[in-house]
Amino acid sequence: MAHIIVVGNEKGGSGKSTTCMHVATALARMGHRVGALDLDLRQKSFARYIENRQAFLARSGLTLPSPLYRDLPEGDASDEDRLAAAMAGLGPQSDFLVIDCPGSHTRLSQLAHAMADTLITPLNDSFIDFDLLARVDAETGKVKGPSIYSEMVWSARQMRAQARRKPIDWIVLRNRLGSQQMHNKKKVGAALEELSRRIGFRVAPGFSERVIFRELFPRGLTLLDLKDTGVDQLTLSNVAARQEVRDLIAELRLPGVTPNF
Numbered sequence: 390m391a392h393i394i395v396v397g398n399e400k401g402g403s404g405k406s407t408t409c410m411h412v413a414t415a416l417a418r419m420g421h422r423v424g425a426l427d428l429d430l431r432q433k434s435f436a437r438y439i440e441n442r443q444a445f446l447a448r449s450g451l452t453l454p455s456p457l458y459r460d461l462p463e464g465d466a467s468d469e470d471r472l473a474a475a476m477a478g479l480g481p482q483s484d485f486l487v488i489d490c491p492g493s494h495t496r497l498s499q500l501a502h503a504m505a506d507t508l509i510t511p512l513n514d515s516f517i518d519f520d521l522l523a524r525v526d527a528e529t530g531k532v533k534g535p536s537i538y539s540e541m542v543w544s545a546r547q548m549r550a551q552a553r554r555k556p557i558d559w560i561v562l563r564n565r566l567g568s569q570q571m572h573n574k575k576k577v578g579a580a581l582e583e584l585s586r587r588i589g590f591r592v593a594p595g596f597s598e599r600v601i602f603r604e605l606f607p608r609g610l611t612l613l614d615l616k617d618t619g620v621d622q623l624t625l626s627n628v629a630a631r632q633e634v635r636d637l638i639a640e641l642r643l644p645g646v647t648p649n650f
C-alpha cells in the first residue's frame with residue numbers, strides 16, 4: 390500500500406498546490422515512486438503543474454524525476470467509487486500518493502482526508518487563515534474552540550479509528566512567512582502552539598514569502614530542480630528556499646524516507 394499524503398485546507402490560496410508539487414517532486418527526486426491526484430476539479434493547479442513539467446522537459450530534452458499523474462475517472466459513479474478507482478490505479482505503482490484538495494468543502498475532499506496517513510495543511514501566516522482551524526478571542530488571543538476545518542479533520546479521524554486504521558499524522562505548515570510583521574508572526578505562532586496541543590497536530594516551519602514560487606509554475610519546476618535546468622548560480626534567496634523544502638521533507642517523517650539531498 391502506498392503511503393497517502395493529503396494536502397488540504399478549506400481555503401484558496403494557502404499554498405496547497407505549491408506544497409503538493411514540492412513534496413511530490415522531492416520524493417520522486419529521492420528515488421521514490423510518487424503518484425499524484427488532484428481533487429480540485431475546477432482549478433486543477435496540481436495537474437497543470439505536472440503537465441507544465443512534462444512539456445518543459447520535452448522542450449528542453451531533459452529528464453527529471455517526476456510524479457505520475459492520473460485524472461480522476463469521469464462518469465456517474467459515486468465519489469467514493471471514483472476515488473477508490475483512481476487510488477487502485479495509482480496505488481500499486483506508487484510508494485507515495487500525493488493528493489491535492491480544493492479550497493472548499495467537498496465530498497471528495499472529505500473522503501480523501503479520511504484516507505490520509507499524513508495530512509498537510511498549509512496556512513497563510515494570518516488570523517484570517519487561522520480562523521478555519523479555531524476561533525480565537527479577539528481581546529485575549531486565547532483559543533476558544535475548534536472551527537469548521539478542524540471539525541472535519543476530527544470526523545475523518547473518527548472514521549479512521551472505526552476502520553481500525555492508524556491515526557492521521559497532521560502537520561500544519563506555516564506558509565508565506567514574511568521577514569517583517571514580527572508581532573503578527575509571534576502571535577500566530579503562539580496561538581498555533583496552543584492549538585496544536587489541543588487538537589493534535591504538529592507545526593512545521595514552511596516557506597517564506599518568495600516571488601520564485603510564482604515563476605516556477607509555468608515550467609513545472611520546483612526549487613529542488615533549479616540546479617539541473619541550467620541555473621548554475623543559485624541566489625541566496627533560492628538556496629534558503631531550497632533548504633526550507635528539505636526541512637519540510639525531514640519534518641514530515643515519512644516512512645522509509647531519509648532526507649539525503
Ligand SMILES: Nc1ncnc2c1ncn2[C@@H]1O[C@H](COP(=O)(O)OP(=O)(O)O)[C@@H](O)[C@H]1O
Pocket residue numbers: 400401402403404405406407408434492564565566596597598599600602603606
Ligand atoms: N511561499 C510563497 N511565496 C510566494 N508565493 C506563494 C507562496 N506559496 C504559494 N504562493 C503563490 O500563491 C498562489 C496560491 O498558491 P497555491 O499553491 O495555488 O494555493 P492553493 O492551492 O491553496 O489555492 C500561487 O500563485 C502560488 O505561486
Ligand SMILES: [Mg+2]
Pocket residue numbers: 405406407429432434435489490
Ligand atoms: Mg490549489
